[in-house]
Amino acid sequence: MILVQRLSDLPDLSATTHWLYDSETSGLSPYHGDRIAGIAVSPWSSDGEAPEYYVPIRHRLHDDGCENLPVENVLRWIGDAARDPKKTLIGHGLKYDVNMLRADGILTEAKVIDSLPYAHVVKGDRLNYELDRLTKIYVPDFKHTYLEQLESWFAQNQPSKKTSVGKTGRNYSLAPIELMGNYACEDLQATRLVLRELKKQELWGKIPNFGLPSFSAAELLVHEMELVLTLADMEWNGAQLGEMHCLQLRDKANEEIEQLFDELYKLAGRSFHVMSWKEMWLAFESAGGVVLFWTKPEFDEQGRRRGKQKDQQFTTDRSKSTGRPCWNSVAIMRYLEFFRRAGNTKAFEFVRIYREASQRQRLVSTNLDVYLQKRDAAGRIHGQFHQHRVVTGRLSSTDPNEENVAVVKGNADLKALEKVLGAKDDNALSRQLRKLFVAERGHMIVSLDLSQIEYRAAAFMANDLVLLNKYRNDPKTDYHQATSDIIGCDRDLSKTLNFLSLYGGGPTALAAKLTASGIPTTVEGAKQILNRMFQARPSLRAFLDRxxxxxxxxxxxxxxxxxxxxxxxxxYIACNYVVQGSCGDLLRRALTRFRREIKEHKWPIKMFLPVHDEIVFQVPTELVAELVPELVKIMCYCPWFGVPILSDAEVGSNWGEVIPFSEWVETRKAA
Structure with missing residues (x-):
């Protein structure tokens, strides 16, 4: 490690185009005031050693004789390289480093090579791609010596604590400069060695692929590296939170929770601790309920747990159970259906009220409280988007998880409850969450959602000529209605069939699904229904088998x-992974296309949230009518895909009250 203590000793970043880069910071969030404390760089070399430099700029000084360099001079030095599109920054988890640079006014235009998504592409069989984990896999002889020393220093001087954004973090600017420099340069060495090993892995070339233009692993990696910068932009943009509405919603929900608890106490005839499963059990029996217990798990010869369906995992016979009552969503639906049929009004009300209270508690703790805690000074929420945490290639979101926001029509649990109750609850808390994501003054929220893309992709990859002909004749064909017409059943049944056939469900799962929805069906009857569908669509059966x-x-x-x-x-999950993965990569390509087009045309719009097959933007109100058609074209661009790709465009002042774009245009004209 070369500790740079004079500006004249800064390495010449123009000497080579590829540099390893890592930054050590005062915390985890550039949106809450955390900044770069020191920068580590090293020229890339495919073999042999290369010097590693550490440049301190914002460290607290200790009695070790080390000094910080002037911040402005160092930022100018690193900024020239980061802004140069001919340069390439190499590192691990660069999305974080890119936004730390941006917090200091440096917008990265250089290309990036990130060993984290690189490892996910090359070896996508794990969810943890942290650098120390990859080092153990690919460079087992490498020792993180200074990591252990740093951990020891922090244990003595700054115990781990919660940061302003709720995560456990450390302020690396407090650590001694020389120790921090050795640690940072050790990370550069580890990244270099891991990336070398990843590059040695045999990458697959182009192979015949569903009759499509084939993509190699190398091409996939190019898109993944571009996506790093795209997701960094989206994290930086953030989602605007309607703070007052969020506070009001949280206060109202907490009041309702207290009222619901009081109702539970009346039904049980006494007060009790609702979150204690033992006390809930006793109170439930006091209200006339029959408790369902978790069954003891069974294992096959290979040690795999038997039973994949949740409704097969509990019993009323405690001797065959773990002894612990079950209160998950499937059990609650079973309780409600059973007590309604039995006419046990008291037990029915107990379960319904408990479900409402627990759902509100969960939404307050995992959504409303988190949004208020995570917002920055401008009221924006900056979630983290991950390329590597889902094996299929779907994106994921954390801190907060913005992908768990229920759609306006409600999540599956709510819809199941409404089916049992026979009424729709338009004011359900889960239906209000999207309304918290609002547009800034003078802007509108624009949502683009790929229409039935998973089913379209399945029809294409299966070469399902029956469906493909329907799509070619009418691009707006409803997949579920088309299936209904083909096999002669209602749309609800065809929707259930389509879902289960693509995602690994067999006759047993279909029978359970239909029975739960009020259509008693035996496994043999379900098998006959599936056979009827596959006889009408033999290419789908062949695709599943392949x-x-x-x-x-x-x-x-x-x-x-x-x-x-x-x-x-x-x-049995193979088809699910292929379809989900293809749609996930389709959305990834759309995200990078949007970034390029926004940059090229200098459109004053912000892309801030990807959710499954949906992308959410903020667009100036006066440009919505002009830009939305262009955004839809970009979203749907995939000329080699064998079925028409359609996107539903919706516009509104908040994400929860968007209306179809055509309707919004007519409303504007009328005004």
Missing amino acids: MSESARKGYVQNCFGRRCPIPQGME
């Missing part, structure tokens, strides 16, 4: 060349 067979080699490959690992014995 995917299961392909999964026996340990993985399946989606349209874009991404390999998704399949655990042994779980070949």
Whole structure:
């Protein structure tokens, strides 16, 4: 490690185009005032050693004789390289470093090579791609010596604590400069060695792929690296929170929770601790309820747990159970259906009220409180988007998880409850969450959602000529209605069939699903229904069989060349992984296209949230009518895809009250 103590000793970043880069910071959030404390750089070399430099700029000084360099001079030095599109920054988890640079006014235009998504593409069989974990896998002889020393220093001088954004973090600016420099440069060494090993891995070339233009692993990696900068932009943009509405919603929910608890106490005839499963059990029996217990798990010869369906995991016979009552969503639906049929009004009301109270508590703690805690000074929420945490290639979100916001029509649990109760609850708390994401003054929220893309992709990859002809004749064809017309059943049944057939469900799952929805069905009857569908659509059956067979080699490959690992014995999920992965990569490509187009045209719009097959923007109100058609074209662009891709465009002042774009245009004209 070379500790730079004079500006004249800064390495010449123009000497080479590829640099390893890492920054040490005062905290985890550039949106809450955390800043770069020191910068580590090293020229990339594909073999041999290269010097590593550490440049301190905002460290607290200790009695070790080390000094900080002037902040402005160092930022100018690193900014020239980061803004140069001919340069390439190499690191691990660069999305974080890019936004730390941006907090100091440096917008990264250089290309990036990030070993984190690189490892996910090359070996996508794990969820943890932290640098120390990858080092143990690819460079087992490498020792993180200074990591241990740093941990020891912090244990003595700054115990781990919660930061302003609720995560456990450390202020690295407090650590001694030399120790911090050694630690940072050790990370550069680890990144260099891991990336070298990843580059040695055999990458698959172009192979025949559903009759499509084939994509190699190398091409997939290029798109993944561009996505790093795209997601960094989206995290920086953040989502505007309607703070007053959020506070009012939280206060109202807390009041309702207290009222619901009081109702539970009346039904039980006494007060009790609702969050204690033992006390809930006794109170439930006091209200006339019959408790369902978790069954003891059974295992097959290979040690795999038997039983995949939640409604097969509990029993009323305590001797066959774990002894612990079950209160999950499936059990609650079972309780409600049973007590309604039995006419046990008291027990029915007890379960209904408990479900409402627990749902409100969960939404307050996991959504409303978190949004208020995570917002920055401008009221924006900056979630983290991850390329590597889902094996299929779907994106995920944390801190906060913005993908768990229920759609306006309600989540599955709410819809199941409303079916039992026979009434829709338009004021349910889960239906209010999207309304908290608002547009800034003079702007509108624009939501683009790919229409039935998973089913369209499945029809295309299966070469399902029956469905493909329907799509070619009418691009707006409803997949579920088309299935209904083909096999002669109602749309609800065809929707259930389509879902289960693509995502690994068999006759047993179909029978359970139909029975739970009020249509008593035996396994044999469900088998006949599935056979009828596959006889009408033989290419779909052949596709499912091909995917299961392909999964026996340990993985399946989606349209874009991404390999998704399949655990042994779980070949039934192969089709799910291929379809989900293909749609996930389709959305990833759309995100990078949007970034390029926004940058090229200098559109004053912000792309801030990807949710499953949906992307959410903020657009100036006066440009909505002009830009939305252009955004839809970009969203749907995939000329080699064998079915028309459609996107629903909706516009509104908040995400929860958007209306179709055509309707919004007519409303503006009328005004």
